Amino acid sequence: MKLILPALTEATSPYWRPIKYSLFPPLGLATLAAYLDPDTEVTLEDEHVQRLRLDDTPDLVVIQVYITNASRAYRLADHHRARGAYVALGGLHVTSLPDEAAAHADSIFLGPGEHTFPRFLRDLAAGRPLRRYESSTRTLQDLPPIRRDLIDRRLYLVPNSIVVSRGCPHHCAFCYKDAFFAGGRSFYTQRVDAALAEIARLPGRHLYFLDDHLLADARFARDLFRGMRGMGRVFQAAATVDSILRGDLIEDAAAAGLRSLFVGFETLSPDALAGAGKRQNLGRSYRDVVRRLDDLGIMINGSFVFGLDRDDGDVFARTVDWAVRSGITTATFHVLTPYPGTATFADMAAQGRITTRDWNLYDTRHVVYRPGRLSAAELERGYWWAYRTFYRWDRIVQAAAAHASPKHALKHLAYSAGWKKFERAWNFVIRVRQLAQMRPLLEGVLSPVGGGRHAERSTSARSTLDARRAGT
Numbered sequence: 001m002k003l004i005l006p007a008l009t010e011a012t013s014p015y016w017r018p019i020k021y022s023l024f025p026p027l028g029l030a031t032l033a034a035y036l037d038p039d040t041e042v043t044l045e046d047e048h049v050q051r052l053r054l055d056d057t058p059d060l061v062v063i064q065v066y067i068t069n070a071s072r073a074y075r076l077a078d079h080h081r082a083r084g085a086y087v088a089l090g091g092l093h094v095t096s097l098p099d100e101a102a103a104h105a106d107s108i109f110l111g112p113g114e115h116t117f118p119r120f121l122r123d124l125a126a127g128r129p130l131r132r133y134e135s136s137t138r139t140l141q142d143l144p145p146i147r148r149d150l151i152d153r154r155l156y157l158v159p160n161s162i163v164v165s166r167g168c169p170h171h172c173a174f175c176y177k178d179a180f181f182a183g184g185r186s187f188y189t190q191r192v193d194a195a196l197a198e199i200a201r202l203p204g205r206h207l208y209f210l211d212d213h214l215l216a217d218a219r220f221a222r223d224l225f226r227g228m229r230g231m232g233r234v235f236q237a238a239a240t241v242d243s244i245l246r247g248d249l250i251e252d253a254a255a256a257g258l259r260s261l262f263v264g265f266e267t268l269s270p271d272a273l274a275g276a277g278k279r280q281n282l283g284r285s286y287r288d289v290v291r292r293l294d295d296l297g298i299m300i301n302g303s304f305v306f307g308l309d310r311d312d313g314d315v316f317a318r319t320v321d322w323a324v325r326s327g328i329t330t331a332t333f334h335v336l337t338p339y340p341g342t343a344t345f346a347d348m349a350a351q352g353r354i355t356t357r358d359w360n361l362y363d364t365r366h367v368v369y370r371p372g373r374l375s376a377a378e379l380e381r382g383y384w385w386a387y388r389t390f391y392r393w394d395r396i397v398q399a400a401a402a403h404a405s406p407k408h409a410l411k412h413l414a415y416s417a418g419w420k421k422f423e424r425a426w427n428f429v430i431r432v433r434q435l436a437q438m439r440p441l442l443e444g445v446l447s448p449v450g451g452g453r454h455a456e457r458s459t460s461a462r463s464t465l466d467a468r469r470a471g472t
């Protein structure tokens with residue numbers, strides 16, 4: 001049996017950034033592999049970091065399909081079927097467009113695979129596999145341990161990626177999540193003790209939680225963070241604006257080792273937020289979010305979307321200026337992308353505004369619809385301008401200087417420049433297969449900002465909160 005994560009484009013694409021695609025291993029496929037009989041001969045190939053073998057003859061081929069790798073995934077599926085393999089396709093894009101995928105597969109899978117895949121394996125063994133499996137039972141209880149032994153840790157900067165929940169309780173119009181989790185629960189977590197046991201199995205210090213929203217279930221997150229205290233971990237994760245401001249969960253996260261957080265700011269315009277159904281951001285002060293995370297020594301990866309209907313030509317400069325002035329460490333800019341299955345896609349399709357269905361272009365860098373107040377060319381130009389400007393040396397230095405603590409400023413410089421300014425060095429490290437040697441460096445940059453004004457403020461914030469919690 002062979003599991004394949006195809007890459008979005010060939011490595012010759014001008015957008016190909018080896019370091020970006022050498023971050024995380026294919027966790028979804030390693031999760032599915034856990035259901036195999038231990039005697040099954042299985043390989044896992046990730047085209048982002050290795051050349052795929054095409055001359056082999058596995059009996060069963062499982063391919064994970066995202067929107068941007070869909071056409072590559074279909075070609076690989078056709079190739080393996082022509083060589084006699086049974087091909088199973090699943091993942092986000094298959095869930096959004098099952099009929100399209102079915103033309104290239106023997107079986108297709110809609111939604112998460114934790115319950116459908118083991119059922120399929122039983123059906124296949126009995127000689128009665130179905131053409132289509134749809135997930136309706138949704139739980140992460142009693143899962144077999146992820147087959148991390150199939151992952152070559154040397155090929156990834158962050159082999160310790162982990163997910164302890166699935167989905168998210170919110171419903172933003174442009175997000176993949178409502179379509180993917182249709183037909184069952186769209187937000188659920190592991191048991192805390194199982195999550196802690198998985199963390200304990202991971203070597204090294206650094207973890208990256210790929211959960212859509214790690215703070216979404218406050219009780220679960222608090223127990224998790226308390227359980228992690230004293231484990232000596234440093235970790236990165238994602239959460240929403242409102243969850244950072246609510247209560248004192250974020251302090252627990254910091255105490256457990258949270259050092260960098262992906263935050264979906266998306267836009268500075270309340271009208272645009274309302275239009276995108278991102279209600280949880282409405283009326284929240286982004287300044288307070290930044291200040292609170294900064295006080296705790298947590299770096300921010302801010303996510304911003306351009307091309308929402310009310311965006312005009314000023315949106316790019318406004319956003320970049322705010323991000324720099326606020327000391328956002330790294331920024332991820334996106335051109336609004338209407339993924340099939342989302343409310344945004346349905347609305348735009350109904351209005352006749354979708355301009356291409358070439359899924360290769362649905363990579364959040366290309367404009368695939370007719371924007372409201374901007375032309376498509378203006379939007380793409382503005383998007384690239386925002387990236388170039390945010391990551392100019394003078395802007396990196398200016399953003400770093402926005403932090404209260406000099407140590408935090410230095411970390412900001414190291415992290416931001418390290419991510420965007422040393423592409424050639426990263427390429428070299430990847431070519432000579434030495435990414436693992438860079439992990440201590442990453443852990444160093446993510447280590448706590450000890451001493452100085454910042455630490456005093458964090459400690460006093462902590463004791464105030466501890467006192468509040470104790471009712472004093």
Ligand code: B12
Pocket residue numbers: 006007008020021023024025026027028029031032062063064065066067068069088089090091092093109111112113114116117163175176210211212339362363364365
């Ligand atoms: C990590 C990640 C990446 C990593 C690498 C992916 C990797 N190595 O797995 C990197 C940084 C490279 C990346 C890049 C991009 N990503 Co990305 N990424 C993610 C993220 C945050 C987590 C994925 C993950 O590991 N989930 C946890 C595992 C357990 O779940 P899973 O992978 O979905 O697998 C389960 C099911 O899908 C299913 N399943 C999957 N395959 C199969 C096959 C079969 C046969 C079966 C039965 C089941 C099955 O079973 C698994 C277990 O339940 C998701 C967000 C998300 N929450 O999914 C976005 C996400 C997948 N990315 C997205 C996008 C748009 C991109 C980029 C285009 C962004 C960009 N501008 O560069 C690129 C393109 C990548 C590409 N190759 O095409 C979108 C995809 C939208 C869509 N409709 O397809 C998502 C959903 C983010 C978002 N909110 O919009 N990404």
Ligand code: SF4
Pocket residue numbers: 167168169170171172175176177212213240264
């Ligand atoms: S908060 Fe994030 S993960 Fe949740 S629905 Fe909105 S965009 Fe999706």
